[in-house]
Amino acid sequence: MSKRLAHTCASLLGRVSRSQCSERSVDDAVPHALRALSGVQARRFADAAYSHVPPGRNHLAVPGPVNIHDSVQRAMVQPSQNHRDPWFPPFFQEILEDCKMIFGTKEGTPFIYPGTGTGGWEVALANTLSPGDKIVTFRYGQFSHLWVDMMQRLGLDVECVEVPWGCGADEAKLEQILKADTDKKIKAVAVVHNETTTGVTSDIKQVREVMDSLSHPALLLVDGVSSIGGLDFQMDAWKVDMAVTGSQKALSLPTGLAVVAASPKALEARKGAKLKRCYYDLEDMLQTNPSGNVPYTPSIPLLYGLRESLRLLKAEGMENVVKRHHRLAEGTRKAVEGWGMKLLCKESRWNSDSLTVIETPQGFDSTKIVKEGYARYNLSLGVGLSEVAGKVFRIGHLGNNDEIMVGSYLFGAEMAMISAGLPIKPGSGVGKAIEYWASTSNVIPTR
Amino acid sequence: MSKRLAHTCASLLGRVSRSQCSERSVDDAVPHALRALSGVQARRFADAAYSHVPPGRNHLAVPGPVNIHDSVQRAMVQPSQNHRDPWFPPFFQEILEDCKMIFGTKEGTPFIYPGTGTGGWEVALANTLSPGDKIVTFRYGQFSHLWVDMMQRLGLDVECVEVPWGCGADEAKLEQILKADTDKKIKAVAVVHNETTTGVTSDIKQVREVMDSLSHPALLLVDGVSSIGGLDFQMDAWKVDMAVTGSQKALSLPTGLAVVAASPKALEARKGAKLKRCYYDLEDMLQTNPSGNVPYTPSIPLLYGLRESLRLLKAEGMENVVKRHHRLAEGTRKAVEGWGMKLLCKESRWNSDSLTVIETPQGFDSTKIVKEGYARYNLSLGVGLSEVAGKVFRIGHLGNNDEIMVGSYLFGAEMAMISAGLPIKPGSGVGKAIEYWASTSNVIPTR
């Protein structure tokens, strides 16, 4: 991506939804049946629109929010409870402890904020850095872009490596930059592990190896929002200092929790970090969490849901969870191949097991697939964002999924592509997925 | 089916689940992983077995119980309430009134019993007939068989027309029998509308025409358990006297309500009907329902669920509901064709839009498909029952379903067949369904 494009990007988009408010999106927001109406009439109809419920169910095939497991849904049907009563501390401490598993850490300290992944980003930055600190990072999609934007707004000195959308963190470029930083002015390297715009998973282990090979002392901050809890993540082994995720991603809960883990090195760095922080200051967590308490009123349903979600992951085993994600993603990629289409992801080593981003033929507006899918089949696919708007569509397979669920997304995507006018041979993609999954399936434990 | 087979059937099976307790089924009940264990060990493991929850969800592709709509699921989260408080009568009366829609009746009177479809059968028979009364009916599957069994146990004089499994009510044979009944001793004709064992929908309209052409005064009793609320059902037009369904079928609720409608003629017949009845006597309903009351404590969650389910059907329009069922069934039949397999149903005019029953190749045990589907893919297909055990498997598409849901059953069925060793070409069936649905789809109203 050129500097100019990056700039345009930064100024035009700002935030995720800002791009959504473009004319294209406004149009999106208007039901088909509404286009002919206007004024009061349309308004009244719009009122009804979201309450209309077709038979069947909504087929949610985006990479977050993720389909909630029945067992987690049930666990969240909770009355309000007083977190200052004695039941809370052991309950909360167990959850914090179990969170370590998804980060792949024994040494790190997990924190749970009422908030979102964006809040988690702020935790990671504001608790480790000071105004004017130099930070190196990569822009290869809208989410990495937004994090860069936050870094700039917080007053950091950002060196942003522009990477073509479809590629991952450029380790060679990083090596070059760090090597040049002879007086170790760079305080942190920040990487989005899985870029949800492009379906690209960067190689954090490699990033760490580059840093180690140069004995660079910078902190390693990782956005694992769409990876942690689903893809392989080894906080301790990769010496990640701050790792961030959110409840609505691999944890497969509703939105509402920013879950962050900090290494001992990060906690040490915190003491000198001078960025202004208040709500997202770790201080208050560190004062209260060790005794099982919290600085802010916690969301009781989400904590019960998180406990159940962690229980499910633990029962399956994180290693199996990672394998399942890979196998479901592989089946999806086989389907794409079957359709004769291409991944946006440029190298197979970066293939994302969280979601698959598919390039549509030149001259074809990919948004049409998403629109038709939603309008005709109650299917929710992901549109292309920002630089790749209209050029790709996205299928999520992160979190709580199995073969038939992802199969149903592929089934729906085939119908949507056909309805949108693409010359897809019916069965060409789903058949490939069936072939792959049927030939690699196992009996579910205890069945 | 020969007389002898019918007899063997009657004596061997008795009830639905009795056949399930055969050696084959006992084996079914043992998880794969359990087969090697024994005694205490196995017991302990079995305790855990049903609480194990794989990621994703269970894919319920049987013709009942049916997948509950989110909106209905939500409506049923209700605290206990006192049905003797004044809120209840108008609430209940509206539900009773709205039930008429699914029966296609304005003149009939609906009744709601805490019970199941089997209880509904008893309502239909016990409230209209007397011991020794002659009744004509057909046996072409396990459910018609069980109803025959009930008729006999209640002490009726049953003339049961044996029909090959895969065929529907034989109108010519009925005509012959009624013609011969010159002194009008036959008090009732009883027909299972949709036979869930075979995927056959009999033609009630034709049955009525036969009766009318002979001016035969017998009552027409119809088991619409797996049709009413989903398939075309015209109680008034077809002059059905007793029509029976259950909450877990097209109404897409949990089991627990027998919903029955009686024609004015049936209510008149009730006065002279001498079969013993108590719980399932209409008397107590007739005494209480008109003022919005009930003779037995009602199930509050189910009534709220029923209200919401009826609201959804009303919003969609019963005509559209029927069309949707047909279209989903057609897609399924296309898939079967794509697989190169055959329906058990022998004539297309009887094709069931509630479920599809598929014959597997001779010498192959169809139960294997169901077992593999459940063990590997968390898919719940229907096994072949009784006479067709091992020879067919069943895919339900009754009630709350859309293209992608049924598509997911087909997707799962393809994987299950492959895992079970059938030489199915991956994508051959699902591709046909995609082709059909994509070429016939409409935009969802308000989208």
Add this chain to the structure above:
Amino acid sequence: MSKRLAHTCASLLGRVSRSQCSERSVDDAVPHALRALSGVQARRFADAAYSHVPPGRNHLAVPGPVNIHDSVQRAMVQPSQNHRDPWFPPFFQEILEDCKMIFGTKEGTPFIYPGTGTGGWEVALANTLSPGDKIVTFRYGQFSHLWVDMMQRLGLDVECVEVPWGCGADEAKLEQILKADTDKKIKAVAVVHNETTTGVTSDIKQVREVMDSLSHPALLLVDGVSSIGGLDFQMDAWKVDMAVTGSQKALSLPTGLAVVAASPKALEARKGAKLKRCYYDLEDMLQTNPSGNVPYTPSIPLLYGLRESLRLLKAEGMENVVKRHHRLAEGTRKAVEGWGMKLLCKESRWNSDSLTVIETPQGFDSTKIVKEGYARYNLSLGVGLSEVAGKVFRIGHLGNNDEIMVGSYLFGAEMAMISAGLPIKPGSGVGKAIEYWASTSNVIPTR
């Protein structure tokens, strides 16, 4: 109660709700605010009426349906599942096994029907007796009356001992009758354990002793609908042959399950019992239950709820459950004393721990208390039924309750009595309950 009164009672009431459809009840069904309106206007308002939800919550103080425990409510949020899949048999067998605990039986066999307590009555009678069989029973309230009515409708030869409403089973009278039955023509003695109309718990142990002292071979059939699972019930020790309850009572679930236990003697008697039965025949249960199967599609949410409810009872310990019921009932009786009012129950040995029935002053219409409670405070108390209509009101404390819950019913009842114009001293009743409970409380285990 005189013969004449009993007759009037029998012909006037018929069923519970029939009495409710009297003019008084119809009036009840009309919201205060609706009385002035008429026609379409009122109809539209009535539509809205039941959907109006005041802040706070409905305070359900009737003896059934009973307040559902949060934990049970949560357990019932279940998708539809296929009971023919292998998970079901061990799941169901465990539930059946755990049901024994509430009946106080090791030798008895529990059965679970989709249905209500009324259905359970039919199970108990129809499976053990033949047409014309002689049965002795007592009428001392509307529920015993209704059971008598069923016995008559089923064609039994009923000897019904009329007992003043407020008294329990008359053991002396029973002794006299059984003694006179020298040729042992009496096949069964049937007793309603806890009469919910009057707040009277009969002494089943004494009944058994009378039978034993005369070595009378009659079966002992007990309606434990409003006792089993809450009050002391010893099926084995008292040699009860059929015991009946329903899910919405002490088990604190929604309505929908008739739970019945049969002694070996009852199962033996079944073989010769000639009453017509079909849906409520034990035959089909006996054929299927031993392998964990069921003859009718089961209600999945209710079974999960039942499992959780039994788990809670087991965790508390049935002995503690019984003590809790007694303690809560004692506090309620103290409150009644504090109000200067009287129990309908005539002897303290019959005091019901399930509910308290309170006589209101002569000339005062007790229904007014219930109406005011509901209209002003969203409180659901029980009205007086049938013979005691207008003379008493009822407070339930059966099932899922604790001190503060029952305290809130008393609090509400005091307000309702005052609003209804009774000269109650504010605090006079609740103060007594507080005094009693505070002086006898224990720390909750694990707190």
Add this chain to the structure above:
Amino acid sequence: MSKRLAHTCASLLGRVSRSQCSERSVDDAVPHALRALSGVQARRFADAAYSHVPPGRNHLAVPGPVNIHDSVQRAMVQPSQNHRDPWFPPFFQEILEDCKMIFGTKEGTPFIYPGTGTGGWEVALANTLSPGDKIVTFRYGQFSHLWVDMMQRLGLDVECVEVPWGCGADEAKLEQILKADTDKKIKAVAVVHNETTTGVTSDIKQVREVMDSLSHPALLLVDGVSSIGGLDFQMDAWKVDMAVTGSQKALSLPTGLAVVAASPKALEARKGAKLKRCYYDLEDMLQTNPSGNVPYTPSIPLLYGLRESLRLLKAEGMENVVKRHHRLAEGTRKAVEGWGMKLLCKESRWNSDSLTVIETPQGFDSTKIVKEGYARYNLSLGVGLSEVAGKVFRIGHLGNNDEIMVGSYLFGAEMAMISAGLPIKPGSGVGKAIEYWASTSNVIPTR
């Protein structure tokens, strides 16, 4: 409060839960039954502790989190949904619009953040002020203290008026300060409307009058966390510039939403406000909300819950909501009088209708009441916090409550006080509440 005390306060407490982690609180966290155990044993027991569920229910009598209405609980049982699909914008816009009602504003703009009230505080400060800006505020409890602490941490120049705990905002003192501010250096006046530590509601209208009488241009920032949506709040009439609340207070939802409204003047001030902000920057909301979009993934269940909560408030009418709060609070205060105890609140004009804070006799540790209430009666009362720890206990009556609910808190509190050894006459308090509520009750509309 002296300067010294304020300082001690500031350094000792820091955050709400920090005080909770004092030795007293740690002790709180240990179940009675656990005190004797130690090490592994205790740990294992503690694991079980929070999963133990006594019969009945938890009686939540704290001023937040607040009991969730059944109807809201139900509305929140939602699958994950894609907020980028067209259903979302009109759905979200309606919610935003309806939020205005609780703030008493037509001119203000509401914002909804995934977060808590603490986050809302940050929104109010960071979006209107610059580093070093002068702000005047009051400290009269732990929550006002914590907001002062945030102001200081954000780098504002805080003039904090120390007020005795039990008193409200000191208008005279404010007048004096503003009068002295001749060159209008004070940029904002910040007031906690209802101080949850002390049960004191300050008079915002008076504060505004002081400001207006001096034509002081400072912004008026109000923490309405425990008032807005329950107590009278007139954002437009009182010219409040930033008003803050959270979902778990009067809105009676789970924690998770910070709801903030900004006046046009505040939005204007934002443009020059230089405090660093990112997650809590209004910028991204202002860019996206007008088209119904959001900058961060929203919590679907909470938004559905909020919609239902607002619907309930609208149906009741905000004026009636305020009256209900007052009436419930008055009854509680009558009970306190009946007990012969005193409010911590020093003047009746400051009496809080959100909660009642009751002083316990000198020398008695008030925490004992809370402990006994929880341990014996499953009652959750509020402990005294910080300066008044051990000296008071708190009963909440904010949000979703009715007479019998608050009555049950009083009932439980009486038992708890007796169990804790206070010489309370049983019925002395609850009787007063009954008297008051019964004499002032109305029929519920539509009943």
